[in-house]
Amino acid sequence: MLLAIHSLAERAERIDQPFALVLLGLIGDMGAHLYVAQGQLDWHKHIDEDEIFLVHEGSLRLETELGKATLYPNEAMLIPKGVAHRSQSALRSVVILFRQQVLPQRKNGHRNYLVTDDSAPLVKARLSGFANESSRPFEPAAVAMMEGHCLSAFLANGFGSSQTSPASGTLLYAIQGAVGIELDEGGARLEQGQLTILPPRTSYKLHAAQPAMVVRFERE
Numbered sequence: 477m478l479l480a481i482h483s484l485a486e487r488a489e490r491i492d493q494p495f496a497l498v499l500l501g502l503i504g505d506m507g508a509h510l511y512v513a514q515g516q517l518d519w520h521k522h523i524d525e526d527e528i529f530l531v532h533e534g535s536l537r538l539e540t541e542l543g544k545a546t547l548y549p550n551e552a553m554l555i556p557k558g559v560a561h562r563s564q565s566a567l568r569s570v571v572i573l574f575r576q577q578v579l580p581q582r583k584n585g586h587r588n589y590l591v592t593d594d595s596a597p598l599v600k601a602r603l604s605g606f607a608n609e610s611s612r613p614f615e616p617a618a619v620a621m622m623e624g625h626c627l628s629a630f631l632a633n634g635f636g637s638s639q640t641s642p643a644s645g646t647l648l649y650a651i652q653g654a655v656g657i658e659l660d661e662g663g664a665r666l667e668q669g670q671l672t673i674l675p676p677r678t679s680y681k682l683h684a685a686q687p688a689m690v691v692r693f694e695r696e
Contacts, residue, residue, distance in 0.1 A: 501673040504644025507577030516564035534569025543597035603629040632684040644695040653688025
């Protein structure tokens with residue numbers, strides 16, 4: 477089996493329009509997009525979709541009804557549906573965006589998040605910190621949940637146990653170091669800054685000769 481390996485730096489080099497989304501692939505009905513942030517978007521909200529922003533390179537300033545944050549490489553933040561927000565970056569930055577790509581039944585705001593005076597402020601998460609908190613290698617620590625999908629991070633070191641991607645598939649992204657992916661037929665290697673999506677029901681094992689940090693996105 478040949479896996480498509482995406483070098484985020486190389487893909488970003490071919491994007492010539494700021495904030496234009498490039499679809500890297502689907503994890504079930506969730507899309508993983510890449511875009512270049514430079515400049516500022518207007519205030520807006522999404523009534524049907526949550527969004528997770530994950531910075532690969534540079535920085536991204538997020539202003540929302542529930543607070544402000546600047547994301548740096550390997551930091552992420554979830555913005556719930558219904559929360560007004562805008563993003564900006566003075567310098568050219570590269571961002572991964574997770575959002576629902578397929579809406580078989582639009583919610584039409586029925587699950588809209590209502591911002592009130594006592595709503596908790598939004599906070600960013602540093603993924604490498606979550607990975608370091610894992611008690612053992614290859615044990616994912618949940619970073620954010622979105623429509624039944626979990627963004628998690630873990631430390632890869634040595635050989636992991638056999639796993640099977642769920643019916644929606646599994647996204648793997650190496651944020652530090654390199655990790656090998658062993659498949660029933662063949663395999664692949666993710667270098668730092670590379671991403672791949674395993675097809676549904678794929679059996680695989682991960683291994684890393686040196687400690688590496690990996691991000692995973694899949695349906696729970």
